Amino acid sequence: MEFWNVYLQQPSLPTRIFGCLGKPSVPSLSVVDNQQKGWRVHHQKPPPPLKHGFLGDGEVDIQLPLCHEGESSALLQFKHSFFINEHASRDRFAYPKVESWKLQGNTSDCCSWDGVECDHNTGHVIGLDLSSSFLYGSIDANSSLLSLVHLRRLNLADNHFNYSRIPSGVRCLSRLTSLNLSRSSLIGSIPSEISDLSLLISLDLSKNFDQRNPLQIPSLTNLVQNLTNLKELYLSGVYIPTTIPDILANTSSLTAIDLANCGLYGEFPRSIFQLPNLKILRARFNQNLTGSLPEFQSSSSRLERNDFSGNLPSSLGNLTQLTVLELRVNKFSGQIPFSLANLSQLTTLALGRNYFDEGMRAFPFGKLPKLTTLHFSSMNLQGDKETMQIVKIGNNFLTGFDQNPVALPWRSLQYLDISSNIFQGSVPVPPPTTVVYKVSHNLLTGEFPPSICQESSLRALDLSDNNLSGTIPQCLALASDDLLMLNLSHNSLHGSIPPTIFMKNSKLMMIDLSQNQLQGPVPRSLANCRSLEILVLGNNQIEDTFPSWLGTLPKLRVLVLRSNKFYGAIENPVSNLMFPKLRIIDLSHNGFSGHLPPEYFKNWNAMKIVSGEKLTYMGTSSQLQFQLPAGPTTRAAFVGTEALRVNYSITVANKGTQRLYEKIQSAFVAIDLSDNKFSGEIPESLGNLSGLQVLNISHNNLTGVISTSLANLRDLESLDLSRNLLSGEIPWQLSQLTFLAVLNVSFNQLTGPIPRGNQFDTFENSSFDGNPGLCGVPLSKLCGVSETSPPSPNSQGHDLELPSGIYRMVIFMGYGSGLIVGLVIGHILTTRYHEWFVETFGRGKKAQNRR
Incomplete structure (x- = not known):
């Protein structure tokens, strides 16, 4: 069934009595049979009574009340006030629970409806669980939901309430004892009336993220002062610009x-650590929150990304039931107490990016039998060989492991990130369970390890920015069928790319083999990579004609x-369907000749209208599932999932410098055909690519005039036509390109007056040098x-409608011998959004000037 924007008709709302909606009416008992009397018959065997049963020997009939009509x-009415939208819920097990709500046949009793719980004695609705139900719409002040005054449990989490x-x-x-409105796109101030719900045991308002108008609490004290029965308080992501009140303690x-x-902000109350029943404490990502750790009782503590300082107390080792300890990105110092080795139940330990002494380089992690996730730095790793699954120690100054060559000991390892360190020697050999393997930006040497060919579970492989030598082994074709990312760039690999390395039905989405010494042709087996989105082979010695057959790749x-x-x-092209999704093409610094390809320009539809697209980045996401392996006397235990978020990166030239852009906007459109031997005129069909933001056809042998069709490129931000043989005047229509930040027409044979107005008034002499005319x-x-100056655009009688209301991010522009990179790097980072367990794949250091 199609669940996209199914609209459900809304009946009339009940009347309002004394500020709250009126109580539901009591069903009539004056009708004939039991069903009409407002009772439902269940055949059950006492004791104890069963909710459902079959009539048989020793069984009796008992009558349970039907749901009240009101x-x-x-x-x-609550159901009909929403759309059903499959994008309104994120949980992969979400489904529209309200689809079963109908007043007909066997479903006329609302107590049998999905997500509805009734009191067995009175028939009143006491529980409503519509979490992850694809609900999309607003909850207003007259919502019929508020008439269900007998509710004790209400869960509306993981829906989209349209920023109401x-x-x-x-x-x-x-009567509510449990209220869950998390992950439901709610905004504004949390009403003080919630504090009137004095029976609440659990309150979850977390993860309602909106940067413009976040869910907020003016006073945490006023919220909780009457909630004396509260056991669970989940407010992550709620804006609370205040200190933590002592009333919580x-x-x-x-x-x-x-x-x-x-x-x-302010000092974290030490007395909260002493709460006698506290099991979970999370206060991470509050950068202005300070404090230190006394003895405390919680079995799960997440205090990362704050401003906590001081030493870790050795009494932490007394918390033998502690399962999660996350204290990374703080200012803790001193020694890490060896007493942590007593935490036999610990599954996650994250202490990285603090100021601990170097004396902890041999911590006995082997004594933590359940440890599955480790975030650390500056130590030798001796985790349990059976249970360690996640190791992330990137962005530190680690130099290596105890032994070299290294065969990593963790048999269940799934995620390894040692990138951006100073590891030396050969590439560590991961176990065959590894899913994500990131060792980029180190000083690793030697040949490509053939043992990686045995990694049958790999989805992401990043060996970039090392000094690996040798050839790419043919056996890499035997690696995981699920491999999504392959990055071997910035090494010293040589030889040809194996011709049959890319197998049929390959799932590869990104391949980066740039900045090596690879030779030979482009392997035809790339045509098997039907999911490929990014192919980067730049800065090698590949010798071939233009691989037009890549145009058959649909993505x-x-x-x-x-x-x-x-x-x-x-x-x-052999057809007008070649390269249907192409948005960035860089063929610069080669020996291409002949005319620029007008037929391609006509058919590159993805380079046409893109203005107004939502700000997204090229990449992919997936879920990794983790479980503890089976032991001699235990079965495998499911631990949970962790998001794998991968943003594509690309190294391009900006003002003559090789620079790594860690994210690529999906709407970014660029063509660089510079430094070749192209001749002839600029094709009129270039003007069809109205979404083009960067165009560089400099350093060629182009002749004729500058085509006026370039004025149709309304989103153009950088135009480089320099060092050709162009003649005639600069078309005045180019002055209407209001986003044009960089123009270079130097060293041609242009004549006549330079246009005036708009962006042309900002260009310097260097844009026009080498044109004596x-x-x-x-x-x-x-x-x-x-030689009269060209008339301004306003005097031409042309009513050209320029783009308006378009949100333009900061543009980092440049021009030079390579691709003019106008990548919009306006990535607004916020510490109030997602927990990023997995950092960007391909994350690099600062600009590299490798060649």
Whole structure:
């Protein structure tokens, strides 16, 4: 069934009585049979009574009340106030629970509806669980939900309530003991009336993220002062710009406190650590929150990314039931206490990016039998060989392991990140269970390890930015069928790319083999990579004609072949469906000849209108599942999932410098055909690519005039036509390109006055050098009487509608001998958004100037 925007008709709302919606009416008992009397018959065997059963020997009939008519009506009204939208819920097991809500046949009793729980004695609705139900719409102040005054448990998590506010009428649900509105796109101030729900045991308002108007609490004290029965308080992502009140420390019933990403500041009350029943404490990502650790009782503590300082108390080792300890990105110092080795139940330990002494280089992690996730730095790793699954120690100054060559000892390892360190020697050999393997930006040497060919589980392999030598082994074709990312760039690999390395049905989405010494042709087996989105082969010695057959790849968006030995003319495509998704192509610094390919320009539809697209980055995401392996006397135990988020990166030239861009905007469109031997005129069909932001056709042998069709490139930000044989005047229409930040037409044979107005008034002399026939501002040469300045766009009688209201991010522009990179790097980072367990694949250091 199609669940996309299915609209459900809304009946009338019940009347409002005394500020809350009226109570549901009591069903009539004056009708004939049991069903009509408002009772439902269940055949059950006492004791104890079963909810469902079959009539048989020793069984008796008992009657349970039907759902009250007024309550079933309120539920239906609530259902009909929403769309069903498959994008409204993120949980992979989400489904539309309200689809079963119908007043007909066997489903007329609302107590049998999915997500509805009724009291067996009274028939009143006491529980409603519509979490992950694809609900999309707003909760307003008159919501029929507020008439369900007998509710004790309400769970609406993981839906999309369209940035509406929590109604103050929530106070009408005074019997609530559990309220979960997490991950539901709610905004604004949390109503103070929630504090009237004095029976609450669990309150979850977490992860309602909106940067413009986040869910917020003006006073945490006012919220919790009446909630004396509260055991669980989850407020992560709620904006609470205040200090943590001492009243929390007086709520002795609390077992879980989650205040992550809340904008809290000041001293963290030490007394909270002493709460007698506290099991979970999370206060991470509050950068202005300070404090130190005393003895405390919680079995799960997440305090990362704060401003905590001081030493770790040795009494931490007394918390033998502690399962999670995350204290990374703080200012803790001193020695890491060896007593942590007593934490036999610990599954996650994250202490990285603090100021601990170097004396902890041989911590006995082998004594932590359940440890599955380790985030650390500056130590020798001796984790348990059976259970260690995640090791992330990137961005430190580690130099190596105890033994070399290294066969990593963790038999269950799935995620290894040692990138951006100073590891030396050969590549560590991961176990066959490894899914993500990142060793980039180190000083590793030697040949490509053939043992990696045995990694049958790999999805992401990044060996970039090392000094690996030798050839790419043919056996890499035997690696995981699930491999998504392959990055071997910035090494010293040589020889040809094996011709049959890319197998049929390959799932590869990104291949980067740039900045090596690879030779030979482009392997035809790449045509098997039907999911390929990015192919980067630049800065090698590949010798071939233009691989037009790559145009059959239906998802290819980025093609970089720069700085190789490609040659010959680019022939017309065999069909108008070639390269249907292409948005970035860099063929610069090769030996291509002949005319620029006009037929390709006509058919590259993905380079046409892209303005207004949502800001996204090229990449992919997946879920990794983790479980403890089976032992001699135990079965495998499921631990959980962790998001694998991978953003594609690309190294391109900006102002003559090789630079790594860690993210590529999906809407970015660029063509670089510079430094080749192209001849002839600029094709009119270039003007069809109206989404083009960067165009570089400099350093060729182009002749004729500058095509006025380039004025159709309304999003153009950088245009380089320099060092050709172009003649005639600069078209005045180019002055209407209001986003044009960089223009270079130097060293041609242009004549006449330079256009005026808009961006042309910002360009310097260097943009026009080497054209003796040009005159006018900014050049010192004045135009003669016969050389009148071109009329301004406003005087032409043309009513050109320019883009308006387009949100333009900061542009880092440049021009030079390579691709003019106008990548929009306006990535707004916030510590109040997602927990990034997996950092960007291909993350690099600063700009590399490798060649």
